[in-house]
Amino acid sequence: MSLFRRIGPLLLLLASAAPSRAAELLVFAATSMKPALDEIVALPEAKTIAEIKTSYGASSALARQIDAGAPADVFISADLEWMDWLQQRDHVATATRFVLVRNELVLVAPAASKLELTLDAKTDLRGALGDSRIALAEPGSVPAGKYAKAAFGKLGLWPQVESRYVATENVRAALALAARGEAPLAAVYRSDAVSEPGVRVVAAFPADSHPPIVYPAAALKDHDSAATKQWLALLQGPQARAILQRWGFRDAASD
Amino acid sequence: MLSAAESTALAISLKVALLSIVVALPFALALGLALSRLRFPGKSVLEALLNLPLVLPPVVTGYALLIVFGRNGVIGAWLSTLGIQFAFHWSGAVVAAVIMSFPLLVISIRAGFDGVDRRLEAAAESLGAGPWRRFFSITLPLSRRSVLAGCVLAFARAFGEFGATISFVGSIPGETRTLSIAIWELLNQPGGEAGLGRLVWVALLVGIAASLFAALLGRRSQANGAAHD
Secondary structure (H helix, E strand, C coil): CHHHHHHHHHHHHHHHHHHHHHCEEEEEEEHHHHHHHHHHHCCHHHHHHCEEEEEEECHHHHHHHHHCCCCCCEEECCCHHHHHHHHHCCCECHHHCEEEEECCEEEEEECCCCCCCCCCCCCCHHHHHCCCCEEEECCCCCHHHHHHHHHHHHCCCHHHHHCCEEEECCHHHHHHHHHCCCCCEEEEEHHHHHCCCCEEEEEECCHHHCCCCEEEEEEECCCCCHHHHHHHHHHHCHHHHHHHHHCCCEECCCC | CCCHHHHHHHHHHHHHHHHHHHHHHHHHHHHHHHHHHCCCCCHHHHHHHHHHHHHCCHHHHHHHHHHHHCCCCHHHHHHHHCCCCCCCCHHHHHHHHHHHHHHHHHHHHHHHHHCCCHHHHHHHHHCCCCHHHHHHHHHHHHCHHHHHHHHHHHHHHHHHCCHHHHHHHCECCCCCCCHHHHHHHHHCCCCCHHHHHHHHHHHHHHHHHHHHHHHHHHHHHHHHHHHHC
16 A cells, blocks of 8 residues: 555656657658758647658668668658668558659858859860868768769769869768868759758759759658648648748659 | 688788887886876866777777868868878878877876886996986886786777777778778678678687787796896
């Protein structure tokens, strides 16, 4: 009896904590989504759905965490490859999967740079680089780098770039090198260029020079609750669209 | 066996880690001695600064290195007029490794110097030994095991270094792509597991070899020490 009196309040506390946990959503999203997604999460409409928590990281790291049992409800990947990888491993509620946004690949220079160039087979990148290097996200593994390598390859410019790039851990680090003037050029997403006043867009890569840059989103298997679906619907609604566009993303439906 | 790219990454890692100890050791010995034997204003501030690389996230240290030693950095701009450039060059990876492993080296060395019986140094002085002779014939030999332990710790830290290196010098194949960076890249590729396993084994073998080497040296110096005592 006295034991119950002692731990009774604790049990009550645990019981009252349980329902609020049910109305909590954990969203795993690619780091490049952060500024836009933070705004969407802060919308009053989002708050009525559930308490939405976000965990940002590289799509690869997030996918491996989900595969290892991380309790995420929604995954927003910066490329198709890792969403497909999770889907093959049966972690995705396939019916809920859709393309949230597209992004564009652009070439940026430090804001103070006077450099002008157009991207085609005749572009003199070596001349533009001088004795320095172009900053790319790691072209073997990081999505932005893979797109950049494909685009330079399609344009016939990869031989000029191959021995003259510096690979970074993620696309934001490549952006920072250009913003600090350490690299005279960097290949980054339009959405990154929008959020960094230290750089200016020199040229956009032709859309057909690389695989389409799409951000798939989906509920994870056995996490497709009503709240999850409401949140996915909100992401596709007009308010979220406006926010995403303001941060440099393009509509999934375009082209 | 390892592919050409993989053995290049291993070679870069070994070169960077070994060279970083060669570069850091004289400074660490001097600083360890100063911290152990001298009292001076700002000593605790200096110790706190020294430990910063242990406390800060490595990517922050790497970014700070870029700000200081980058081509537009405070010191980097001046160095580049002399033709020295660290950013995006393998020597920059050595700089990152030195900074990251320096606190471990100094802490070990200082502890060794603290443990030396000061009366032995005083006796040597009374017999006419100058400061250099006292250091090399009394203080250093008596603290050799701490110095060695510091070197092994520093080597391990430098060999495994990732965050500061990739922030400061990026990943350039054949230049700054170390074993740690190659491992991280494989982790980011779907299906990279096979190569990943190989490189992790290599890293493990290097780590074990370094520990065994240190144990062997430690045992031998203990035997020599016993003969002298």
